[in-house]
Every structure is written in C-alpha cells, then in structure tokens.
Amino acid sequence: MAINLTVNGAARTIDADPHMPLLWALRDELKLTGTKFGCGIAQCGSCTVHIDGMSVRSCQAFLGDLEGASVTTIEAVEGREADALRQAWTELDVPQCGYCQSGQIMSAVSLLQTNPAPTNEDIDTFMSGNVCRCATYHRIRAGIHRAAEILEG
Amino acid sequence: MNFLEHLSNCGAAKINQELSRRTFLKATGTAAAGLVIGFRAPEARANLGDGAFNPFVRIAPDGMVTVISKHLDKGQGTVSGLATLVADELDADWSRVTAEFAPSNPEVYNNLSWGPFQGTGGSSGIPNSFMQYRQAGATARAMLVNAAAETWGVPAKEIAIASGTISHASGKSAGFGEFAEAASRMEVPIEIKLKSPEEFTLIGKVNHRRIDTVPKTRGETVYTQDIDLPGMLIAVIARAPRFGATVASYDDTAARSIKGVEDVVQVPQGIAVLARNTWSAMQGREVLSIEWDDSNAEVRSTDQIMAEYRKLGDQPGIVAENKGDTEGALAGAVTVIEADFEFPYLAHAPMEPMNAVADLKPGTSLEIWTGSQLPTLDHSFAASIAGLELDQVKINTLYAGGSFGRRATPTSDFVNEAVNVAVAINGRAPVKLVWSREDDIQGGYYRPMYFHKVRAGLDSEGNIVGFHHRIVGQSIVSGTPFAMLIDENGVDATTIEGAKELPYAIGAHRLEVHNTTVGVTPLWWRAVGSTHTAYVIETMMDRLAKAADVDPLEFRLRNMDANSREAGVLRLVAEKAGWGRKKPPAGIYRGLAVHKSFGSYVAQVADVRLNDDGGIAKVERVICAIDCGIAVMPDQIKAQMEGGIGFGLGAVLRNQITLTDGVVDQSQFYDYEPLRMSDMPIIESHIMPSMEAPTGTGEPGVPQVGPAVANAVFSGTGQEINILPFSSHGLV
Numbered sequence: 001m002a003i004n005l006t007v008n009g010a011a012r013t014i015d016a017d018p019h020m021p022l023l024w025a026l027r028d029e030l031k032l033t034g035t036k037f038g039c040g041i042a043q044c045g046s047c048t049v050h051i052d053g054m055s056v057r058s059c060q061a062f063l064g065d066l067e068g069a070s071v072t073t074i075e076a077v078e079g080r081e082a083d084a085l086r087q088a089w090t091e092l093d094v095p096q097c098g099y100c101q102s103g104q105i106m107s108a109v110s111l112l113q114t115n116p117a118p119t120n121e122d123i124d125t126f127m128s129g130n131v132c133r134c135a136t137y138h139r140i141r142a143g144i145h146r147a148a149e150i151l152e153g
Numbered sequence: 154m155n156f157l158e159h160l161s162n163c164g165a166a167k168i169n170q171e172l173s174r175r176t177f178l179k180a181t182g183t184a185a186a187g188l189v190i191g192f193r194a195p196e197a198r199a200n201l202g203d204g205a206f207n208p209f210v211r212i213a214p215d216g217m218v219t220v221i222s223k224h225l226d227k228g229q230g231t232v233s234g235l236a237t238l239v240a241d242e243l244d245a246d247w248s249r250v251t252a253e254f255a256p257s258n259p260e261v262y263n264n265l266s267w268g269p270f271q272g273t274g275g276s277s278g279i280p281n282s283f284m285q286y287r288q289a290g291a292t293a294r295a296m297l298v299n300a301a302a303e304t305w306g307v308p309a310k311e312i313a314i315a316s317g318t319i320s321h322a323s324g325k326s327a328g329f330g331e332f333a334e335a336a337s338r339m340e341v342p343i344e345i346k347l348k349s350p351e352e353f354t355l356i357g358k359v360n361h362r363r364i365d366t367v368p369k370t371r372g373e374t375v376y377t378q379d380i381d382l383p384g385m386l387i388a389v390i391a392r393a394p395r396f397g398a399t400v401a402s403y404d405d406t407a408a409r410s411i412k413g414v415e416d417v418v419q420v421p422q423g424i425a426v427l428a429r430n431t432w433s434a435m436q437g438r439e440v441l442s443i444e445w446d447d448s449n450a451e452v453r454s455t456d457q458i459m460a461e462y463r464k465l466g467d468q469p470g471i472v473a474e475n476k477g478d479t480e481g482a483l484a485g486a487v488t489v490i491e492a493d494f495e496f497p498y499l500a501h502a503p504m505e506p507m508n509a510v511a512d513l514k515p516g517t518s519l520e521i522w523t524g525s526q527l528p529t530l531d532h533s534f535a536a537s538i539a540g541l542e543l544d545q546v547k548i549n550t551l552y553a554g555g556s557f558g559r560r561a562t563p564t565s566d567f568v569n570e571a572v573n574v575a576v577a578i579n580g581r582a583p584v585k586l587v588w589s590r591e592d593d594i595q596g597g598y599y600r601p602m603y604f605h606k607v608r609a610g611l612d613s614e615g616n617i618v619g620f621h622h623r624i625v626g627q628s629i630v631s632g633t634p635f636a637m638l639i640d641e642n643g644v645d646a647t648t649i650e651g652a653k654e655l656p657y658a659i660g661a662h663r664l665e666v667h668n669t670t671v672g673v674t675p676l677w678w679r680a681v682g683s684t685h686t687a688y689v690i691e692t693m694m695d696r697l698a699k700a701a702d703v704d705p706l707e708f709r710l711r712n713m714d715a716n717s718r719e720a721g722v723l724r725l726v727a728e729k730a731g732w733g734r735k736k737p738p739a740g741i742y743r744g745l746a747v748h749k750s751f752g753s754y755v756a757q758v759a760d761v762r763l764n765d766d767g768g769i770a771k772v773e774r775v776i777c778a779i780d781c782g783i784a785v786m787p788d789q790i791k792a793q794m795e796g797g798i799g800f801g802l803g804a805v806l807r808n809q810i811t812l813t814d815g816v817v818d819q820s821q822f823y824d825y826e827p828l829r830m831s832d833m834p835i836i837e838s839h840i841m842p843s844m845e846a847p848t849g850t851g852e853p854g855v856p857q858v859g860p861a862v863a864n865a866v867f868s869g870t871g872q873e874i875n876i877l878p879f880s881s882h883g884l885v
Contacts, residue, residue: 016430016432017412017413017432017433017436020430020432021432024430024431024432027379027431028387028429028430028431028432029430031381033372033375033378033379033381034371034372034373035372036376036378036504036505036554037378037431037506038504038505038506038590039590039821039822040435040589040590041590041821041822041823043590043821043822043823044504044590044822046504073372074371074372075371075372075373085370086367086370086371089366089369089370090362090366090367090370093362093363093366093788093789093792094366094370095228095363095365095366095369095370096228096229096230096792096796097226097227097228097503097504097505097552097553097554097555098228098365098368098369098374098552098554099376099503099504099505099554099555100504100554101369101370102372105370123830124830124831124833125831127830128829128830128831129829130830131504131822131827131829132504133502133503133504133555133557133800133827134228134504134555134796134799134800135795135796135797135798135799135800135802135803135828135833136792136795136796136799137799137828137829137830137833138795138799138833138835138836139792139795140830141830141833
C-alpha cells in the first residue's frame with residue numbers, strides 16, 4: 001500500500017505494510033538512520049520524531065495512519081530551539097555514546113517550544129520518557145537550561 | 154596457532170598496568186620513539202596509507218590530522234582522549250583533528266595492559282595508551298619539523314609549532330598539510346622529547362571538549378544499526394527461551410508467507426529469519442513455530458539457585474585470602490556483626506541493542522561491521538566460522554551505542570551469529586543481524602547473581618579485629634579465553650576484586666569463594682566484581698561504625714592509612730559535601746562510600762530524601778571525588794562519574810533479572826526499568842590534582858553509589874538493606 005507523506009519538507013511515497021511503524025519506514029525505506037531503535041514499544045524515546053509539529057515515538061506511529069502527515073527527523077529539525085539545543089549540547093558535551101541523543105533533542109525541542117524556561121521539575125516530567133543508559137541526564141538537564149538561556153538572548 | 158591459543162599460552166591478559174606505569178615514569182623526558190610505536194623506516198609504513206606517520210597518526214594534504222583509535226568508543230570518550238594525547242604532543246589545531254577506528258591487528262593495536270591482544274575494557278583505554286599516543290604525536294611533530302627545516306634550509310631547533318601552524322623566526326609559516334607528505338616519508342627520529350606537564354595545551358584543560366559531539370546532535374554518527382549495504386538482508390534470530398536448549402524442530406511456513414521475508418535458516422543459536430527490512434524480519438519471527446529440546450537446558454528458578462547459594466554460604470569455600478586467625482579473632486571480639494547479602498543477575502541493556510553486519514564471499518573474504526570491543530576475539534571467531542584465514546577477514550569498528558561490558562563477550566556471541574547466518578545463506582547477500590530489546594533483556598550475558606556471607610568483629614576499643622567473608626557465584630571467565638584470570642586454586646579474580654585488598658585495617662581476614670555452575674551466561678558488567686564487593690564492604694563499614702558509636706567518615710579514616718589515596722578522596726568528598734559540618738535539610742539523610750577499582754579511588758556522599766514510611770523518595774544529590782592520576786580530559790572524567798553514578802543507581806534501585814523454571818521473567822524497559830531523568834540526582838564531581846600515571850575512569854564511579862544510598866537509609870531508619878534491588882523491599 002502506498003502512503004504519501006512529507007518527510008523533512010519533501011513529498012515521499014512509501015510502498016509498505018500499513019502496519020509498519022514509521023521508525024522502520026524512516027530507517028529502512030527512506031534511509032534516514034538518525035532516528036534510533038531502542039525498544040520498539042515507546043518505553044525509551046530513542047525514536048522520537050515530530051509529526052505535524054508534535055513529538056511522537058515513531059515506533060508507535062504506523063504508516064497506515066500517516067497519509068498526508070508531515071514528519072520531521074533529527075536530520076532536518078531546525079529553528080531557534082533546535083539551534084539553541086545543539087549549541088548547548090556542544091558547549092556542555094552532553095552526549096556520551098550518543099545513541100539516544102536524537103530522541104533527547106527532538107523531545108527537548110518540543111519542551112522548549114511549549115515552555116521556553118522550564119524548571120528542573122518541568123524537565124524531569126517532560127523528559128522522563130527518554131531513556132539514556134549512559135545516564136547523561138545531568139547534562140541533558142543542564143543543556144536544556146543553557147538552551148533556554150540562549151533563547152532568552 | 155590462532156589468537157585464542159596464543160592468548161591462552163602467553164597468559165598476557167592479566168590486567169597489568171605496570172608496563173605503562175614504568176614507561177610513564179621513565180619517559181616524561183625523552184623516549185625511544187621508534188621502539189615504542191614501531192614503523193621506524195618509511196618502507197615499513199607503506200601499508201598504513203598515504204600520509205601515515207605511524208600506525209596512530211595520519212595527516213592529509215589539507216592538513217587534517219586523523220588519529221587512529223585502537224579502542225572502541227561506546228560513549229566513554231576514549232577516542233577523544235586518544236586524539237587529545239596525539240594532538241597535544243603534535244601541537245595540532247583541535248578543530249582540525251578527526252579520528253577513526255583501527256583495523257583488527259593485535260600486534261600493532263594491542264592493549265598494552267593485555268599483551269598481544271586488541272581490546273577495550275577494564276577502564277584501561279587511557280592508562281595503557283597515555284605514553285604510546287603521546288609518543289605517536291610527538292614523533293609526527295618531529296617529522297614535520299624536520300621536513301620544514303629541510304625545505305626552508307634552517308636548523309630544526311629553530312622551528313616552532315603551535316595550534317597547527319609551523320613557523321620560523323624568518324617569517325616563514327605553513328600549515329601541516331604543506332609538509333605532511335614529505336614528513337610522512339621521513340625516518341622516525343630515534344629519540345623524541347615529550348612535553349612536561351606544564352607544557353600541555355589540551356591535556357588537563359577543563360574547557361577541552363570531545364571530538365564526536367556535533368555529529369551526535371545531528372543524527373549523523375554511524376552505528377552498526379545504521380549500516381546499509383546494497384542487497385543487504387536483515388536477520389533476527391529466535392533463540393531458545395531457556396539457556397542451553399536447542400532446536401528440536403520448527404515450522405517456518407507462516408514466517409515465509411510474510412511479505413519481505415526472504416529466507417529462514419537454522420543456525421547454532423536458533424532459527425534466523427531474513428528479510429528485506431527489519432519490520433518484516435520481526436514479523437516473520439513472531440509467527441515461527443519452534444519446538445525446543447530442553448534436555449540440556451537450565452530449568453531452575455533464581456529462587457532455587459539462590460537457596461542453593463545460601464546453603465553453600467554455610468560451607469567453607471576455596472581460600473582467596475587468609476591473614477591471621479579470623480575465627481579466633483571473631484571468637485574474641487566484643488561485637489560481631491553478621492550479614493548475608495544477595496545480588497541479582499543484571500542486564501547491561503545498552504541503548505543500541507546488539508548487532509553486527511557480515512558480508513561473506515565464501516572461500517574468499519569476510520567483512521564485518523560492528524562495535525567491536527574485543528576485535529582479536531571477534532576476528533578469530535569470525536574467521537573460524539567462515540572457514541577463512543585471518544587475513545581474509547576484515548573488521549570495521551563503529552561507534553557503539555553503549556556497551557557496559559556487553560560488547561566484550563568472550564564468546565563474540567553476536568558477531569558469531571551474523572557470520573553463522575551469512576554462512577547459512579552461503580553469502581548470497583550481506584547480513585545485518587539485529588537484536589530486539591526483548592532479545593537483549595532475555596538473552597543472557599548478565600552480571601552474575603551472588604551471595605555473600607560476612608562476619609566482622611570489633612574489640613572493646615571499636616577496632617576491627619577480624620573479617621570473614623564468603624562469596625558464592627558463577628565465575629565470569631571460567632571456560633573462556635580469559636580463564637587465565639583464575640588462579641591455581643580456582644579463584645576468579647573478577648569475583649573477589651574489591652574484597653581482597655581493602656584500605657582498612659581489619660585485623661584477621663579470611664576470604665573464600667564458591668564457584669557455582671549455572672546455565673545462565675555470565676559476563677562482566679560495568680565495574681565487574683566491585684559492583685557487589687563494594688556494596689558489602691562499604692555497608693558493613695557503616696554497621697561497624699554504628700556498633701563502635703563512631704561517625705562513618707571518622708570510622709573509615711581511623712581505620713585506614715592517613716596518607717592513602719582512599720583517605721585523600723574521602724577527605725575531599727567530605728569537605729565538598731559539608732559532612733559533619735552542615736546538617737542536611739529535614740527529611741534528607743546522608744551516606745558515604747569509598748572504593749578503589751581499575752586503579753582509581755572514588756568516594757561519594759549521597760543525600761537521600763526518605764518518605765515518612767522510610768522508603769526512598771529521591772536520591773537528591775551525590776557529591777563525588779575521584780583520584781585517577783593525571784586527568785587527561787577533566788570534563789570527561791566528570792561525565793564518567795555522572796554516568797557511572799546514574800548507571801549504578803538505576804541498578805540498585807530497581808533492576809534485577811529473575812528466572813522462573815529457567816525462563817527470564819523480564820523482557821523490556823517496563824519490567825527492567827532503567828534510571829530515568831526524574832530519578833537522576835544532582836551530581837557534583839571533584840578531581841584530585843595528581844601527577845601520578847593516569848588510571849581508569851569508565852568504571853570506577855559505579856560501585857559507590859549503591860552503598861552510599863544504603864548507608865543514608867541506614868542512618869535514617871536503621872534499616873539494613875541486604876538484598877538488592879531496593880525495590881524488592883518496597884523501598885522504591
């Protein structure tokens with residue numbers, strides 16, 4: 001079944017099982033491998049992407065439901081929040097292995113878009129769905145605060 | 154003789170940092186560069202590629218410096234550290250330094266702590282490479298200087314290099330690129346001068362940053378999971394639910410009917426489904442019908458196994474340490490504290506589940522892509538399975554999405570699986586073998602389950618007079634190429650590390666071990682033996698301190714050499730945490746622990762908020778002090794302390810792998826739930842200034858947080874937590 005959607009600003013047609021999670025369509029069909037597989041059941045957030053501007057676990061978004069949707073992945077996410085987060089992540093050397101960081105940044109972009117000056121509690125609540133086994137949480141928290149500071153100018 | 158036999162025969166894998174330590178002391182001034190890094194003559198470097206100065210440094214015509222990392226980077230930052238060592242001695246511009254992973258070659262890229270064996274582990278990356286990579290950088294620098302001197306017709310000693318620019322007082326100036334080719338064709342100088350520490354420009358600088366961060370913020374770093382080859386098939390394997398079971402029969406009709414499924418093959422590890430994409434492969438595996446033969450399988454439950462361990466704990470074991478008359482000392486003690494401790498199996502659960510890509514051309518060649526932590530073993534196993542010579546097999550190492558020991562299996566399990574599948578389809582397509590999270594949690598290779606039985610005695614003055622300690626559990630290395638870590642009596646060094654040599658004056662000491670036989674595959678898990686021994690020793694210290702009516706910090710310091718490095722980090726962490734000076738806020742209780750592992754000394758103070766019922770509401774803050782000798786990348790050492798504390802904390806709070814009738818009960822992140830953002834304490838790390846040789850940092854921050862938190866609970870409610878995880882007591 002052919003699904004038409006927009007991925008990173010470009011119109012794409014994916015001919016695959018409508019039950020296929022967007023995660024695997026992005027990675028295996030469109031070769032966009034920045035979005036990571038961590039658990040497959042929305043327990044870790046490694047596969048977070050934006051669908052129509054909202055952060056979503058792509059392992060639980062199914063192709064059949066995505067006709068006409070607009071998907072943004074880590075490769076193409078841009079804007080004030082993404083720029084500030086990347087700058088903060090680089091200043092603070094947030095990533096260790098880096099495997100979860102695509103998802104962390106995609107979630108953090110959504111957090112800052114809705115809450116430009118989050119408290120520690122706000123961050124803990126919003127980001128707790130994104131697992132990091134290297135436990136870079138301390139720096140993710142600091143990185144989000146730093147990005148908020150950059151956004152404030 | 155293959156690598157495995159070679160390794161076993163030479164016995165060189167004993168973790169021994171003496172070589173690098175001796176070299177360090179001797180070679181801060183001049184070093185015999187050609188001898189240490191080899192490849193002195195230009196002809197000897199012919200196979201290293203254009204612009205190669207030695208096996209570790211290449212400079213391109215555009216001036217870009219490439220450092221070749223003999224170690225895997227799975228997040229611990231070793232690639233950045235190795236590149237720093239080279240760049241500092243080379244006086245390179247850090248923004249023009251890049252890195253790549255070395256090929257598998259145990260003669261050139263061996264871990265100097267392990268003998269003729271290439272591998273990453275035991276927090277040995279920087280310690281074993283500290284002199285080698287500096288020498289590699291310094292020799293390349295000397296060759297650039299000589300090439301510039303020759304071209305410009307000036308004496309070499311008048312040439313200066315700073316931040317990637319070669320210059321002379323006459324006004325001549327050039328980048329590395331202009332002389333790279335000429336310099337790389339020169340002889341390596343016999344003697345080179347290394348910098349003295351005050352000349353370092355990158356080493357030890359707090360604002361110095363990693364080499365791999367930017368691509369990790371853009372999804373550009375390529376992990377094994379991201380490899381895509383033309384025509385490649387994705388393979389998933391249905392493995393036996395019970396350890397040691399085998400396939401009796403199977404029906405793949407339904408699996409083959411799934412769109413995208415290309416083949417189903419039997420391999421030694423189970424039944425492999427190959428498909429055009431990952432989703433189809435997983436769908437195909439779901440509908441396989443397999444009968445398993447459990448006749449050689451482990452069918453016990455962990456409850457039964459632990460009950461057997463408890464019984465063994467009452468019987469004398471193999472003696473690992475025997476100083477003085479421990480029974481006599483305990484009989485004469487005024488107070489004897491006894492405790493039985495139980496530690497569960499633990500999965501590593503790195504974010505990137507296991508995987509490997511194999512491209513086999515039968516009888517001709519095999520190329521592997523994986524985050525290879527033990528390339529010497531992976532190489533040897535892969536060649537053997539494919540029926541090829543070692544030089545027909547190429548290993549491409551990639552950044553790994555975590556490991557925590559999981560990628561260092563002595564059996565090369567997931568690499569073997571990829572090669573077995575490639576062989577089973579006769580190499581008709583490249584194969585990417587992937588594990589799901591369920592495969593990962595249920596697939597074995599766990600930190601073993603352990604039982605400890607301890608008795609410790611105090612005299613009337615509150616001195617420790619005897620310490621009797623028995624450890625029951627599986628040997629991690631028994632039956633593996635690392636079996637040389639077992640001594641002549643049968644004591645596995647990884648079982649007792651952290652329990653044999655103690656910083657405390659404990660009077661008589663007897664340490665015994667029972668090696669058990671269980672079908673579950675055991676493996677080192679970040680910080681290995683210290684993950685359980687430190688918990689036992691450090692919670693016992695607090696109980697002894699309480700019995701002696703002495704503050705836990707004071708009790709420790711009183712019972713150790715005041716000049717020891719343990720005492721140093723204890724005093725530092727106590728000062729930073731305000732131990733004994735500032736009362737913690739209401740509802741918060743404080744505990745501390747100190748432990749040496751992998752050559753480094755770490756102390757931590759945990760501030761724990763308790764609920765009214767005595768449960769743990771939150772570990773609010775952890776203050777950490779580390780003494781790891783010279784700090785090559787101070788900010789990354791702090792990052793390893795932060796990550797180590799988080800990794801250790803998640804496990805003690807709520808992680809355990811249990812078996813019911815031989816089948817693993819947990820399967821995912823909801824029932825093996827990692828530490829999450831909301832659990833993460835505020836962490837503050839302090840590094841002890843030091844001019845000692847560098848020691849490990851990847852693992853040494855893990856062991857202390859468990860006992861520090863347990864000691865905080867003990868100080869708050871008096872509860873002794875002897876069975877892990879804390880969640881099994883309803884504490885979290």
